[in-house]
Structure formats: structure tokens, C-alpha cells
Amino acid sequence: MKEISLHILDIMQNSVTANADLIELIVIEDEENDILSFSVKDNGKGMSEELLASVTDPFTTGRTTRKVGLGIPLLKHACELTGGGISIKSKLGEGTLITASFVYSNIDRQPLGNMSETMHQLITSFEDVDFIYSHKVGDKEFFVDTREFKKILGGVSFKENSVSLWILEYLKEGEAELYN
Amino acid sequence: MKSLAELEAIRQKVSHGVNMRKDDHATRIVVGMATCGIAAGARPVMNAFVEEIAKRNLEHVSVVQTGCIGMCRLEPIVEVMVPGEEKVTYIKMTPEKAQKVVAEHIVNGRPVKEYIVGEND
Ligand SMILES: Nc1ncnc2c1ncn2[C@@H]1O[C@H](COP(=O)(O)OP(=O)(O)OP(=O)(O)O)[C@@H](O)[C@H]1O
Ligand SMILES: [Mg+2]
Numbered sequence: 001m002k003e004i005s006l007h008i009l010d011i012m013q014n015s016v017t018a019n020a021d022l023i024e025l026i027v028i029e030d031e032e033n034d035i036l037s038f039s040v041k042d043n044g045k046g047m048s049e050e051l052l053a054s055v056t057d058p059f060t061t062g063r064t065t066r067k068v069g070l071g072i073p074l075l076k077h078a079c080e081l082t083g084g085g086i087s088i089k090s091k092l093g094e095g096t097l098i099t100a101s102f103v104y105s106n107i108d109r110q111p112l113g114n115m116s117e118t119m120h121q122l123i124t125s126f127e128d129v130d131f132i133y134s135h136k137v138g139d140k141e142f143f144v145d146t147r148e149f150k151k152i153l154g155g156v157s158f159k160e161n162s163v164s165l166w167i168l169e170y171l172k173e174g175e176a177e178l179y180n
Numbered sequence: 181m182k183s184l185a186e187l188e189a190i191r192q193k194v195s196h197g198v199n200m201r202k203d204d205h206a207t208r209i210v211v212g213m214a215t216c217g218i219a220a221g222a223r224p225v226m227n228a229f230v231e232e233i234a235k236r237n238l239e240h241v242s243v244v245q246t247g248c249i250g251m252c253r254l255e256p257i258v259e260v261m262v263p264g265e266e267k268v269t270y271i272k273m274t275p276e277k278a279q280k281v282v283a284e285h286i287v288n289g290r291p292v293k294e295y296i297v298g299e300n301d
């Protein structure tokens with residue numbers, strides 16, 4: 001993957017596939033401690049101990065169009081290249097928590113990339129899922145809870161052209177503010 | 181800065197319109213977004229479709245994502261389904277190609293032949 005935000009998109013798609021209806025993403029860019037990390041927590045169907053033990057092996061997949069699952073092994077590889085790693089906690093029927101950390105200054109660390117595009121895509125594609133998103137850079141934070149959007153919109157779809165564009169602009173501004 | 185008050189204003193405007201939801205008989209643009217698609221660049225492609233359609237304020241067009249379409253090396257793959265017409269499958273898409281597909285295929289009704297999956301793929 002060219003960007004860490006693409007891994008994030010991919011890992012969050014797993015949560016959607018696992019029927020989560022609440023997904024929490026935390027991204028922390030901590031240059032001082034030389035760590036860039038993200039965690040995705042969902043309330044989806046979770047994994048059995050057996051599946052959990054084999055999930056970093058590319059030959060584990062729930063899909064039918066292709067025999068290998070790539071998402072988690074790719075992420076693990078990208079983290080380890082920098083000297084970081086991943087941890088996965090999961091309980092059947094309760095949910096899953098995946099944490100990935102990268103060594104910030106490592107030359108192999110991918111750029112974080114376009115987080116506003118990633119979040120916009122998830123929020124507008126999966127309207128039945130609530131997303132909580134926190135992005136911290138140093139001591140600044142950008143925070144979004146899509147339940148607040150839903151409350152205001154009262155049934156108007158995120159896919160509505162003007163709403164979709166507003167969400168994209170809102171995310172872009174919030175992200176840009178973090179680096180000002 | 182964008183504020184939530186703005187979103188409230190948008191809601192009021194939109195709910196005054198007759199048809200709030202995009203209907204089921206609309207044109208569908210389906211983007212393959214499994215790991216293979218994402219790695220090949222499907223996210224900016226999907227984003228280009230969504231933005232282009234929103235900016236042109238096209239109604240009755242929805243952009244949705246799907247899992248692995250099963251031709252990983254031709255990703256990013258996009259299927260366009262116009263009601264009453266045969267499904268068109270575009271391969272190796274880019275954001276620029278996406279804009280052209282919106283202008284030519286969605287708006288003018290002429291599929292962009294160069295991007296369509298061919299016999300030799
Ligand atoms: N959040 C999750 N909740 C429940 N199960 C999960 C979750 N994430 C992954 N899994 C399980 O682990 C498997 C492997 O995931 P991985 O992302 O590596 O591959 P995949 O999603 O099957 O295919 P690909 O990512 O290549 O499109 C999944 O098929 C699923 O069974
Ligand atoms: Mg996956």
C-alpha cells in the first residue's frame with residue numbers, strides 16, 4: 001500500500017464485513033516518541049481463537065473470490081518493516097481491536113496519506129455504521145462522531161450530493177487544521 | 181471553518197426537495213474495494229466518481245463499493261449499470277478516467293470504449 005490511510009480503509013472494511021455497527025478509529029502521530037499508530041475497534045462478530053491465531057497468515061480468508069486474505073498480512077509487514085508491529089484482540093460475539101504501530105522516523109514508513117478521503121468513503125458508503133474518529137498530531141486533535149451528523153440530518157442521507165460534499169470539506173478542513 | 185450549523189442549513193434545503201433518497205432504479209457505479217482494489221488505487225477512483233457526481237449534482241446516480249470482483253490484476257475495476265442497458269466493466273481506472281466516464285458515459289450516454297475490459301485481458 002502506498003499510504004497508511006489505505007491500510008486503515010482496508011482494516012475498517014474488515015470491521016464492516018464483520019457486521020459491526022460502531023467502529024472507532026484512533027490515529028496518533030507522535031513524532032516526539034517516534035511512533036505513528038492507529039487502532040480500529042469494532043463491535044462486529046469477532047474471531048474465534050483459532051481464526052485469530054492464523055489471521056496474520058495470508059492463507060486465511062473468509063472470501064470466496066480468491067484463496068488468500070491479504071489485508072492483515074500486508075499491514076503486519078508494513079509495520080514490521082519500520083520496526084513496529086500489530087496486535088489483535090478479538091472475542092467471538094463481542095468485537096475486535098486491531099492496533100498497528102510504525103516507527104515514525106523509519107525510512108520505510110509510508111506517509112499517512114489522505115485521511116479525509118478514507119473517512120469520507122467509509123462514512124458515505126456505510127450509512128448504517130456509526131464511526132468515531134480521533135486523529136491526534138502532537139497535542140492537537142480532530143474528532144468526529146457521525147452520530148452527531150445523523151442527529152442533525154434526521155434521515156437525510158449522507159449520499160445526498162450536498163451532504164456528501166459538506167462531509168468531505170469538513171473532513172479536509174479538520175485534517176488541514178492539525179498541521180497548521 | 182465548516183460548522184455543524186451549516187449541515188443543519190443543508191438539511192433544511194434538502195428536505196424541502198421532493199425526493200430525498202436516491203431511488204433504486206438509478207444508475208449504479210460499482211467500485212471494487214477489497215484489499216486488491218485498494219492497493220491498486222481504487223480509493224481515489226471512487227472519490228473522483230463521488231465528487232464529480234456531487235459537483236454536477238447528478239440525481240439518480242449512486243456510487244457504491246463492492247468486494248473483490250475476481251480479476252485482481254485488472255484493478256481498479258468499475259462497473260457501470262445504467263437501467264435498461266448492459267453492464268459496462270471498466271478496468272485499470274484512474275481518477276482522470278473516472279471524470280471522463282462521468283462526462284461521456286453517465287451524462288452523454290456513450291461508454292468510453294478504450295477503458296472497457298477487452299477480449300485480450
Ligand atoms: N474486524 C474483524 N472482525 C471479524 N473478523 C475479522 C476482522 N478482521 C479480519 N477478520 C477475519 O480475518 C480474515 C482475514 O482478514 P484479511 O483482511 O487479512 O483478509 P480478507 O478480508 O479475507 O481478504 P482481503 O483483505 O484480501 O480482501 C477475514 O476473512 C475475517 O474472517
Ligand atoms: Mg480484509
